[in-house]
Amino acid sequence: MAGYLLRRLGGMVLVLLGVSLLVFLIMQLVPGDPARTLLGPTATAEAIAAVRQDLGLNQPLVNQYLDYLGGLLRGDLNNSLVMAQPVTEIVFPKLGNTIILAAGALVICLVVGVPLGVLAATRQYSLFDRGAMFLSLAGASVPVYWAALVAISIFALQLGWLPTSGMYDVRNPGGFGDLLLHLVLPAATAAVVPTAVIARLTRSVMVEALQQDHIRMLRANGVSERQIVWRHALRNALPPIVNIVGLQVGYLLGGVIFIEVVFSWPGLGGQLYTSITANDMPIIQAGVLFIAVVFVVVNLVADIVVALLDPRTREAVR
Amino acid sequence: MLPQNDSRRLRTRPPRGRLGAALAALAVLLSACGGSADAGGGAAGEPQSGGTLAIGIESDTDVLDPHRAGGWVTYRVNRQMYEALVDEDLTKSSEEAPIPEIVPGLAESWDISPDGLTYTFHLRDGVTFHDGTEFNADAVVFNVRRMTDPGFEYYDARSAGQTVFVWQHLASVTATDPMTVQMTLTQPFSPFLRLLTQGGGGSTGIISPTALQQYGNDEIADHPTGTGPFRFVDRVRGQRITLERNDDYWGEKPYLDQVVFRPLPDPSTRVSALRAGEVDMISVPSPDSVASLEEAGFTVDYSNAPHLWYLSFNMTDPIFSDVRVRQAVNYAINREGMAEDLLRGTVNPAYSVLPPANSAYQENQETYAYDPERARQLLAEAGYADGFSTTLMTSVDGSGQIVPVPMAEYIQQDLAKVGIDVQLDTTEWISYLSKWAEGLPPGTGMGQMSWGMTTPYWINIVTNSSLQAPNGSNVGHYSNPELDALMQQAATATDEATADELWRQAAQMIDQDAALAPIVNDKAPYVLSGDVQGFVNPSEEWWDLKTVWLS
Numbered sequence: 001m002a003g004y005l006l007r008r009l010g011g012m013v014l015v016l017l018g019v020s021l022l023v024f025l026i027m028q029l030v031p032g033d034p035a036r037t038l039l040g041p042t043a044t045a046e047a048i049a050a051v052r053q054d055l056g057l058n059q060p061l062v063n064q065y066l067d068y069l070g071g072l073l074r075g076d077l078n079n080s081l082v083m084a085q086p087v088t089e090i091v092f093p094k095l096g097n098t099i100i101l102a103a104g105a106l107v108i109c110l111v112v113g114v115p116l117g118v119l120a121a122t123r124q125y126s127l128f129d130r131g132a133m134f135l136s137l138a139g140a141s142v143p144v145y146w147a148a149l150v151a152i153s154i155f156a157l158q159l160g161w162l163p164t165s166g167m168y169d170v171r172n173p174g175g176f177g178d179l180l181l182h183l184v185l186p187a188a189t190a191a192v193v194p195t196a197v198i199a200r201l202t203r204s205v206m207v208e209a210l211q212q213d214h215i216r217m218l219r220a221n222g223v224s225e226r227q228i229v230w231r232h233a234l235r236n237a238l239p240p241i242v243n244i245v246g247l248q249v250g251y252l253l254g255g256v257i258f259i260e261v262v263f264s265w266p267g268l269g270g271q272l273y274t275s276i277t278a279n280d281m282p283i284i285q286a287g288v289l290f291i292a293v294v295f296v297v298v299n300l301v302a303d304i305v306v307a308l309l310d311p312r313t314r315e316a317v318r
Numbered sequence: 319m320l321p322q323n324d325s326r327r328l329r330t331r332p333p334r335g336r337l338g339a340a341l342a343a344l345a346v347l348l349s350a351c352g353g354s355a356d357a358g359g360g361a362a363g364e365p366q367s368g369g370t371l372a373i374g375i376e377s378d379t380d381v382l383d384p385h386r387a388g389g390w391v392t393y394r395v396n397r398q399m400y401e402a403l404v405d406e407d408l409t410k411s412s413e414e415a416p417i418p419e420i421v422p423g424l425a426e427s428w429d430i431s432p433d434g435l436t437y438t439f440h441l442r443d444g445v446t447f448h449d450g451t452e453f454n455a456d457a458v459v460f461n462v463r464r465m466t467d468p469g470f471e472y473y474d475a476r477s478a479g480q481t482v483f484v485w486q487h488l489a490s491v492t493a494t495d496p497m498t499v500q501m502t503l504t505q506p507f508s509p510f511l512r513l514l515t516q517g518g519g520g521s522t523g524i525i526s527p528t529a530l531q532q533y534g535n536d537e538i539a540d541h542p543t544g545t546g547p548f549r550f551v552d553r554v555r556g557q558r559i560t561l562e563r564n565d566d567y568w569g570e571k572p573y574l575d576q577v578v579f580r581p582l583p584d585p586s587t588r589v590s591a592l593r594a595g596e597v598d599m600i601s602v603p604s605p606d607s608v609a610s611l612e613e614a615g616f617t618v619d620y621s622n623a624p625h626l627w628y629l630s631f632n633m634t635d636p637i638f639s640d641v642r643v644r645q646a647v648n649y650a651i652n653r654e655g656m657a658e659d660l661l662r663g664t665v666n667p668a669y670s671v672l673p674p675a676n677s678a679y680q681e682n683q684e685t686y687a688y689d690p691e692r693a694r695q696l697l698a699e700a701g702y703a704d705g706f707s708t709t710l711m712t713s714v715d716g717s718g719q720i721v722p723v724p725m726a727e728y729i730q731q732d733l734a735k736v737g738i739d740v741q742l743d744t745t746e747w748i749s750y751l752s753k754w755a756e757g758l759p760p761g762t763g764m765g766q767m768s769w770g771m772t773t774p775y776w777i778n779i780v781t782n783s784s785l786q787a788p789n790g791s792n793v794g795h796y797s798n799p800e801l802d803a804l805m806q807q808a809a810t811a812t813d814e815a816t817a818d819e820l821w822r823q824a825a826q827m828i829d830q831d832a833a834l835a836p837i838v839n840d841k842a843p844y845v846l847s848g849d850v851q852g853f854v855n856p857s858e859e860w861w862d863l864k865t866v867w868l869s
Contacts, residue, residue: 036755039479040388040519042779045789047479054475082380084536090555152590164590170558170578170597171370264582264591266556274378277747
């Protein structure tokens with residue numbers, strides 16, 4: 001297990017290094033000069049040159065990248081070009097907000113998706129099964145933007161139960177309760193697609209698990225159906241479910257960008273969008289890197305959980 | 319057109335026409351007499367103090383540093399906290415004052431020497447910054463040196479870059495006594511006072527020198543410290559910027575206890591937040607929402623801000639170097655049709671490079687009223703009786719660009735009618751801006767942009783031959799020595815009337831030579847809930863919140 005972990009961690013570092021290099025190179029291809037973006041259309045050539053000098057944009061590319069890597073090792077991610085503030089001060093709060101939204105959505109996915117799939121599997125081809133699978137097919141195909149607008153229109157405007165957007169009431173910012181109230185709609189909307197995916201996958205692995213010999217054995221021994229489904233079959237079906245949940249976290253982190261826009265959720269997605277349009281390299285680098293870190297870590301955790309759940313995987317990776 | 323903030327993405331236009339004009343006039347009338355636009359709301363009565371005004375703005379602001387910040391969205395926040403030596407009177411709507419009058423700001427009065435080279439500002443007594451620092455001549459000198467003097471400890475290249483047009487002719491700045499500042503210029507510069515009041519690309523708001531020394535050039539943006547009617551409370555990026563009334567303000571104090579600016583970049587989210595009462599007013603409503611918002615009792619307020627949607631012609635192109643071709647294009651575009659049919663009356667047709675909110679603007683100057691017959695005739699004279707092919711470049715979206723692609727397609731159809739085959743070359747906004755700033759490439763006959771200022775000096779910025787792209791915003795490489803000389807005379811004139819007359823001549827020269835094709839002038843719509851009273855939408859891209867109160 002320790003060797004496995006070490007190898008995985010080593011691989012992670014390589015992946016992150018690759019991500020940072022890729023983002024750096026892609027940003028060089030984007031047209032536009034950050035200095036000109038900063039100074040606006042009336043800027044003179046001298047003013048632009050002075051600001052480029054100030055920002056270190058005149059350095060050769062290799063130096064710029066190595067500087068960046070060196071800073072990364074020291075935990076210094078430079079300053080935002082546009083905001084002239086340390087990148088960490090801008091990106092961390094935004095990343096936190098995105099994680100709150102993604103975590104909220106993940107809770108909904110798990111609480112709804114897994115039981116739905118299990119129940120559908122135990123009632124294969126029943127009306128419930130067909131209904132649930134039709135709904136999840138529809139859910140997986142819904143354009144998120146549209147779902148968000150419909151949700152706002154019904155729950156915020158017609159019924160007036162929930163706020164339309166934002167993270168806190170701007171006039172009287174409240175505490176945790178205020179946050180939860182603002183979280184419901186965006187998290188539920190973000191959860192629609194992954195819930196559907198998880199429900200469908202859970203159903204199919206459960207159907208398979210329920211046909212295994214040892215389940216038939218348990219049934220023959222008179223173990224209650226409830227125990228069979230939730231304890232024995234589900235346990236066997238869990239590893240692929242955990243893996244798909246890990247992947248869905250990645251989907252959520254990328255997918256919440258749209259949700260963030262529609263609900264004005266102050267997350268990393270919206271920040272990245274603004275920073276890309278402003279050519280703000282340090283923010284883009286850090287933002288993409290953090291998303292990659294979260295994604296890689298979550299999948300590592302998922303793999304470890306699978307290894308703990310299923311001794312066979314542990315054998316396989318040794 | 320400032321890129322930093324996407325300041326006016328998806329600018330949308332409610333239907334105007336005669337009905338809209340009437341509604342706009344009604345809105346002004348209602349706000350002027352303090353009545354509520356909400357039919358059931360009854361008379362709002364006397365202005366009352368208190369309350370928090372929440373404003374849904376179209377994007378997050380960048381830095382709350384007046385010298386550094388570009389973009390209209392940011393300036394709308396900064397100008398509530400910061401004041402410059404001179405100001406524009408924004409308490410009058412476009413109908414009442416087509417051009418905002420220049421009024422005293424932190425300078426109570428000023429003298430300009432007869433040769434136009436020396437400006438002496440007499441500063442207002444008893445003004446303190448939000449941190450308690452006394453406002454005086456040294457504070458002004460400190461700020462000006464931050465923007466202009468590379469030898470100064472607090473010199474800031476970004477501030478200098480943003481404000482270069484204001485200070486380009488400054489020779490020296492000195493505090494002649496504690497309450498007097500003298501600025502000398504290297505040449506007379508008639509737009510100087512007006513430029514001091516502007517804020518789209520950098521502004522000259524005065525920052526507390528104590529705060530600047532304490533926080534430094536970068537950190538000051540997180541601790542805005544000015545003299546304005548509102549002071550900074552806090553900012554949560556992407557969520558809100560909160561300001562509160564400055565109870566020590568030297569002038570008439572605001573009615574509002576607090577103002578909260580809330581970035582809501584998605585137009586439909588902005589409208590939803592307004593409908594749900596989460597914000598009291600919004601900028602740039604989505605086009606399809608305006609009629610129903612008005613029905614629901616919201617007020618839609620328009621202005622006549624200097625905001626021109628125009629085409630530049632590529633003078634290095636063999637076809638467009640012929641003035642007859644440029645004039646033909648101008649005649650061939652049906653601006654009235656575009657304004658009424660495509661944009662449903664939410665813009666005004668534009669026939670001159672000088673927008674209406676301008677001291678040198680001339681009314682009824684329909685130099686190129688729609689006349690496709692005349693266009694064909696001119697093309698035939700120029701040797702293009704069978705037409706020609708060319709490219710028009712524009713952006714897909716972008717701040718203040720209205721709806722660039724449908725508008726370009728409208729032009730494409732109009733030009734096809736006179737035999738000009740136009741290919742559209744469209745690019746995403748930020749990439750477009752860089753491309754545009756490099757100048758129109760060979761083969762591209764026309765390029766589009768949206769821009770304007772309340773000073774006629776703007777036409778110099780876009781047509782002076784010394785400011786040809788990439789060293790300026792004359793992207794069509796227009797070069798006319800006669801015009802350059804005229805504009806030089808206008809900029810260096812020492813009295814306003816002469817300057818305006820010269821600018822008028824310069825604008826006429828540009829129009830006659832068809833250096834640019836002005837197309838339409840934008841009107842900046844704001845939607846207010848029935849509770850918001852006293853908001854004025856002036857002939858500027860920004861406004862004051864001193865007069866606003868909640869009923």
